[in-house]
Amino acid sequence: MELRQLKYFKEACERQNFSEAARMLHISQSTLSQQIKQLEDELDVLLFDRIGKRIVPTEAGQAFLPYAIRAIHDAEDGKQIIRDLKGIETGVLRIGVTYSMSPLLIATLELFNQAYPKIKVEVTFSTSEKLLKRLDGSGPDFVLSFKPEDIKEEFDTIPLFSSQLHFIVHQSHPLAGLSSITLKRLSETPLILPECGFATRKKIEELCQTHHLKLNIGVEMDDVHTIIHSLKNGQWATILTQAAVRGEEDLVQIPILCNEHLTSRGYLFWPQGSYRKKSALAFADFLLKITGSR
Numbered sequence: 001m002e003l004r005q006l007k008y009f010k011e012a013c014e015r016q017n018f019s020e021a022a023r024m025l026h027i028s029q030s031t032l033s034q035q036i037k038q039l040e041d042e043l044d045v046l047l048f049d050r051i052g053k054r055i056v057p058t059e060a061g062q063a064f065l066p067y068a069i070r071a072i073h074d075a076e077d078g079k080q081i082i083r084d085l086k087g088i089e090t091g092v093l094r095i096g097v098t099y100s101m102s103p104l105l106i107a108t109l110e111l112f113n114q115a116y117p118k119i120k121v122e123v124t125f126s127t128s129e130k131l132l133k134r135l136d137g138s139g140p141d142f143v144l145s146f147k148p149e150d151i152k153e154e155f156d157t158i159p160l161f162s163s164q165l166h167f168i169v170h171q172s173h174p175l176a177g178l179s180s181i182t183l184k185r186l187s188e189t190p191l192i193l194p195e196c197g198f199a200t201r202k203k204i205e206e207l208c209q210t211h212h213l214k215l216n217i218g219v220e221m222d223d224v225h226t227i228i229h230s231l232k233n234g235q236w237a238t239i240l241t242q243a244a245v246r247g248e249e250d251l252v253q254i255p256i257l258c259n260e261h262l263t264s265r266g267y268l269f270w271p272q273g274s275y276r277k278k279s280a281l282a283f284a285d286f287l288l289k290i291t292g293s294r
Contacts (some may be wrong), residue, residue: 001039001042001043003071003072003075004035005035005036005038005039006039006068006071006072007025007072008021008025008027008032008035008036008039009036009039009047009061009064009065009068010065010068010069010072011024011025012032012036012048012055013057013061013065016054016055016056017053017054017055018032018033018036018055019053036048043060043064045058045060046058046060046061047060047061047064048061069136073136073274077274077275081275090118090119091119091120091277091279092119092120092121092122093119093120093121093122093141093277093279093280093283094121094122094124094139094140094141095121095122095123095124095140095141095142095143095144095283096123096124096126096131096134096135096139096140096142096143096144096145097123097124097125097131097143097144097145098125098126098127098128098131098144098145098146098198098199098224099125099194099223099224099225099244100146100198100200100224100240100241100243100244101144101145101146101243101244101266102125102224102225103243103244103246103247104144104160104161104243104266104287104290104291105123105144107290108283108286108287108290109121111286111289111290112282112283112286115282115286116279116282119279124140126222127194127195127197127198127222128143128145128146128147128148128197128198128199129148129197129198130197131143131145132145132148132155132269135155135269135270135271136271141276141277141279141280142268142269142270142271142280142283142284143268143269144160144266144267144268144269144287145199145266145267145269146163146199146200146241146264146265146266146267147199147264147265147266147267148199148202154272155269155270155271155272156269156270156271156272157267157268157269157270158267158268158270158284158288159265159266159267160265160266160267160268160287160288160291161243161265161266161291161292162263162264162265162266163241163242163243163244163263163264163265163266164241164242164255164262164263164264165200165203165204165239165240165241165256165262165263165264166239166240166241166242166253166254166255166256167181167186167189167237167238167239167253167254167255167256168228168231168237168238168239168240168245168251168252168253168254169231169234169236169237169238169251169252169254170231170232170233170234170250170251170252171250171251171252172233172234173231173234173235173236173237173252174234175189175237175254176252176254178254179254179255180254180255180256180257181254181255181256181257182257183207183211183213183256183257183258186213186215186239186256187208187213187214187215187216188216189216189237190216190218190235190236190237191215191216191217191218191219191236191237191238191239192217192218192219192220192221192227192230192231192236192237192238193215193217193219193220193227193238193239194220194221194222194224194227194240195220195221195222196220197222198222198224199264200239200240200241200244200264201220203262203264204239207258207260207262210260211258218236219236224240224244227240228240228244228245228248228251231251232250239256241264243266266291268284268287
């Protein structure tokens with residue numbers, strides 16, 4: 001049993017398609033199929049059911065997957081420990097971040113790059129939900145995100161800052177002069193919102209359910225930067241954290257009048273039980289200094 005076979009098996013389980021898995025692994029589909037077949041022969045069990053172009057892990061495949069992932073993680077941790085013994089002058093740091101945390105990321109990247117110019121930083125933007133699913137030790141080294149309300153306590157976390165949800169409009173919007181906005185008026189205003197899966201969107205939906213509101217959502221999308229850009233024609237409004245629009249001087253942040261606490265907390269999420277590389281710890285230190293958490 002080889003480590004590469006375990007990696008191929010894991011990718012095939014996630015993609016449920018040999019062609020797509022092979023493309024992500026940068027190998028041919030025939031090579032992937034051959035390696036999976038060798039693994040099945042060694043284990044003397046069928047790991048996948050072939051259903052047309054799709055593949056579905058068998059009961060044996062599902063049972064074997066956690067052990068394959070653990071072996072991959074252990075091997076990666078071992079290699080990283082050796083790299084760290086040599087120092088943190090070079091290497092790769094992988095960061096997952098939600099779009100609304102990008103101002104903090106950019107500020108921290110500047111300091112980190114000055115201190116460690118030879119370390120390559122790979123940044124993946126996505127929703128909180130998608131990023132935290134990948135925080136299993138084989139994806140990002142850590143994730144910067146607001147904390148979803150329904151998250152299970154399966155991560156190690158470091159609190160970074162708190163940020164209020166506000167009604168956000170461009171200074172040319174008809175409601176830009178408001179000092180605050182009621183929930184009723186909010187529900188009557190055309191909105192462009194983050195799609196489901198964003199921690200911000202989940203908090204908005206909880207607010208609506210509590211007050212039996214139906215918002216006037218004209219557009220939803222998975223890119224907060226595009227939402228912010230779309231506000232600049234003065235037609236649309238949105239609901240975002242103050243952190244997401246930090247530095248946007250032409251946008252107006254209007255408090256929402258309600259009894260609920262509309263505060264979201266930004267966290268650094270670590271995969272539980274995995275080795276933390278020195279470059280990740282150094283980046284975390286810069287984050288804490290910038291947010292005043294240390």
